[in-house]
Amino acid sequence: MPASQLFFVIGKGGVGKTTVAAAIARGAAERGRRALLVETAADGRLAQLFGTRDLGVEPRRLAARIAAVRVEPRQLVEAYFTRLLRVPMLVRRLLASTSFNALTTAAPGVTEFLLLERVLDWVAPAGLLARQTYDLVIVDGPATGHALTLLRTPRNLASMVPGGPIGSTARRLLALFGDATRTRAVLVTIPEDLAVNETLEAHAALVDDLAMRVERTILNRVFPRRFSRIDIAALAGADGEPGPLLAAAQFQIAARRGAERHLGRLRRSLGTTPLVLPNIFTEGLTTTQLDSAARRVCTALLA
Amino acid sequence: MKEARVTHPSHSFLRKRLLVCVGTGGVGKTTVAAALGVAAALQRRRTAVITFDPARRLKDALGLTRLTTEPHPVPLGSSSPGMESLDAMALDTKRVFDAVVRRFAPTPAVAEQILANRLYQQLSNELGGSAEYMAMEKLHELLHHAHYQLVVVDTPPSSHARELLAAPTRLGELLASRAVNFLKSPASLLSGSGGVARLTLAAVLKVLERWTGLSLLQDLAGFVEGFESMIAGFQTRADEVAKLLRAPSTGFVLVTTPEPDAVATVIELHRELRESGFRVSGVVANRVVAFPHRRNVDAEAALWPARLQRKLLANYADLETLSRRDRRTLSALHDATGLPLLAAVPMLREPPQSLAALQRFASYLE
Numbered sequence: 001m002p003a004s005q006l007f008f009v010i011g012k013g014g015v016g017k018t019t020v021a022a023a024i025a026r027g028a029a030e031r032g033r034r035a036l037l038v039e040t041a042a043d044g045r046l047a048q049l050f051g052t053r054d055l056g057v058e059p060r061r062l063a064a065r066i067a068a069v070r071v072e073p074r075q076l077v078e079a080y081f082t083r084l085l086r087v088p089m090l091v092r093r094l095l096a097s098t099s100f101n102a103l104t105t106a107a108p109g110v111t112e113f114l115l116l117e118r119v120l121d122w123v124a125p126a127g128l129l130a131r132q133t134y135d136l137v138i139v140d141g142p143a144t145g146h147a148l149t150l151l152r153t154p155r156n157l158a159s160m161v162p163g164g165p166i167g168s169t170a171r172r173l174l175a176l177f178g179d180a181t182r183t184r185a186v187l188v189t190i191p192e193d194l195a196v197n198e199t200l201e202a203h204a205a206l207v208d209d210l211a212m213r214v215e216r217t218i219l220n221r222v223f224p225r226r227f228s229r230i231d232i233a234a235l236a237g238a239d240g241e242p243g244p245l246l247a248a249a250q251f252q253i254a255a256r257r258g259a260e261r262h263l264g265r266l267r268r269s270l271g272t273t274p275l276v277l278p279n280i281f282t283e284g285l286t287t288t289q290l291d292s293a294a295r296r297v298c299t300a301l302l303a
Numbered sequence: 304m305k306e307a308r309v310t311h312p313s314h315s316f317l318r319k320r321l322l323v324c325v326g327t328g329g330v331g332k333t334t335v336a337a338a339l340g341v342a343a344a345l346q347r348r349r350t351a352v353i354t355f356d357p358a359r360r361l362k363d364a365l366g367l368t369r370l371t372t373e374p375h376p377v378p379l380g381s382s383s384p385g386m387e388s389l390d391a392m393a394l395d396t397k398r399v400f401d402a403v404v405r406r407f408a409p410t411p412a413v414a415e416q417i418l419a420n421r422l423y424q425q426l427s428n429e430l431g432g433s434a435e436y437m438a439m440e441k442l443h444e445l446l447h448h449a450h451y452q453l454v455v456v457d458t459p460p461s462s463h464a465r466e467l468l469a470a471p472t473r474l475g476e477l478l479a480s481r482a483v484n485f486l487k488s489p490a491s492l493l494s495g496s497g498g499v500a501r502l503t504l505a506a507v508l509k510v511l512e513r514w515t516g517l518s519l520l521q522d523l524a525g526f527v528e529g530f531e532s533m534i535a536g537f538q539t540r541a542d543e544v545a546k547l548l549r550a551p552s553t554g555f556v557l558v559t560t561p562e563p564d565a566v567a568t569v570i571e572l573h574r575e576l577r578e579s580g581f582r583v584s585g586v587v588a589n590r591v592v593a594f595p596h597r598r599n600v601d602a603e604a605a606l607w608p609a610r611l612q613r614k615l616l617a618n619y620a621d622l623e624t625l626s627r628r629d630r631r632t633l634s635a636l637h638d639a640t641g642l643p644l645l646a647a648v649p650m651l652r653e654p655p656q657s658l659a660a661l662q663r664f665a666s667y668l669e
Contacts, residue, residue, distance in 0.1 A: 012329055013564065014327075014565065043567055043571070045564070195329075226617075226618055227618075234607075234611060244597050244603070245619055248615075248619045248622045251622065251650075252618050254652045281621040282624065
């Protein structure tokens with residue numbers, strides 16, 4: 001049985017990370033693989049996307065071969081210190097303390113490590129009787145800056161804390177991240193300056209600094225090419241104040257042009273053509289649209 | 304695109320002394336803050352805009368070519384007649400925090416001791432919304448010492464107002480005796496729980512030390528020593544800032560786009576703000592698609608060849624759907640919060656890159 005895969009879906013807030021993560025899960029499920037979606041945002045929309053109630057802190061089935069779980073920093077810290085202190089009352093006192101919370105916030109890497117420790121448990125469960133429950137673990141988010149911090153954590157901890165269980169887990173994570181056959185980053189972006197700038201910087205950080213495998217970037221919310229060059233020339237010939245139809249056409253043409261400009265910039269900087277996902281012109285994301293996105297994304301990402 | 308009108312609205316929210324723009328990242332909050340400043344300056348109010356990390360082009364538009372610790376006059380030029388002065392600055396929170404430490408420390412030596420302390424270096428970035436607190440620090444100074452009639456504050460991209468709102472009090476609290484006592488004597492945290500507790504706490508602290516690679520207890524002692532001497536000043540200032548945020552002359556402006564994520568955040572933000580007793584002036588919606596339903600587009604369509612007609616009508620239908628979606632989202636936002644929509648700024652071809660473009664943007668803020 002092939003070893004399980006780990007995907008990190010990374011991008012600015014609001015670019016469609018959750019949609020892409022869900023699309024990967026659907027694509028995997030369609031290929032007979034079991035996927036686990038890990039939601040890192042406190043206000044994530046994974047549950048909504050699959051039409052179920054909220055996600056829990058333990059994996060819960062969303063659809064055939066698709067499970068999902070929410071990770072929450074506070075709950076991770078609580079679980080960790082409960083294991084450590086073993087006296088619930090003490091743990092409660094500790095967690096209620098402003099100073100303790102300030103300290104754990106200030107201590108870099110605590111929540112990141114605990115999050116990754118859980119992820120590692122799902123991807124590569126250790127122990128003699130461990131069973132591989134999932135073929136694919138897909139981490140949705142967090143937003144780019146935090147994602148990079150998260151991915152740097154194993155290396156930082158492995159050097160700062162070489163010994164003991166923390167050190168050994170850090171080294172296991174480091175090995176997993178560096179294994180291109182198992183771990184991949186997927187960058188999602190939209191045709192906007194800030195988003196594209198951030199994506200290019202993240203790409204460089206992932207490849208040059210972290211030596212991680214990065215898939216083709218996904219450019220989401222791209223307006224379709226509705227008007228041909230001839231059409232555009234014809235429309236440009238109109239005089240006077242544009243009526244609503246013409247104004248709408250100008251809007252669409254400008255949006256498409258902008259998207260093409262960003263696409264070109266990404267292609268030139270990254271050396272690969274981004275995968276394009278279309279802008280949606282319906283009230284919400286339908287199942288058909290999600291499946292269509294899943295097909296596009298997974299043909300590129302999954303064998 | 305429609306030609307923008309440059310009007311001179313006199314709306315109550317522009318008559319405040321302090322406007323705080325809150326909202327999630329990526330909604331154009333900084334642009335809105337700058338545009339609010341422009342709108343107020345057009346109403347002949349002496350205004351300052353404090354921003355965090357503005358995009359390069361906005362920096363250019365505002366003339367913020369280098370980071371400063373004080374607001375800089377925005378070069379107005381001849382294209383902006385009738386505009387009262389507008390000053391702007393981009394806030395570098397670390398430098399502001401350092402400046403505050405230097406101001407409140409009893410001696411330069413103590414200041415340097417604090418600034419060099421490794422724990423301080425960690426904490427000054429992480430501690431209880433220090434970026435937000437520092438923004439408040441700065442504006443307090445500006446309002447009291449620099450005679451601005453209005454200060455507009457952009458906030459760092461964070462999805463929780465809690466950090467911002469709790470910042471003055473939390474910082475004060477943390478530096479107040481209760482927390483400081485903990486730092487001086489960690490066992491006091493679990494006082495009353497006996498020897499077992501003290502031992503386990505020692506274990507906890509050892510774990511934290513291993514995480515951070517810091518000799519925590521040592522660093523804490525040094526940190527506390529320095530900070531204790533600054534507490535009184537900090538606490539007073541924190542109280543003043545907390546009062547300022549709740550004053551009737553302060554208004555919070557929620558900035559959002561019609562994206563469901565941004566709107567959900569704003570609804571939550573509003574709840575937190577209201578619960579904490581802050582006054583929310585309203586919502587500014589940015590990047591709104593606005594192509595309303597038109598019944599008589601056929602006359603216009605007929606002007607074009609058949610092939611183009613189909614495309615034009617299909618395109619309009621698509622954009623109408625987007626517009627409906629946006630309208631519905633903003634309507635749901637209004638229902639959930641009861642807040643007035645102060646402005647619905649349309650999606651522009653590109654973000655404002657010049658002062659003139661900012662003025663056009665500002666014309667929508669009414």
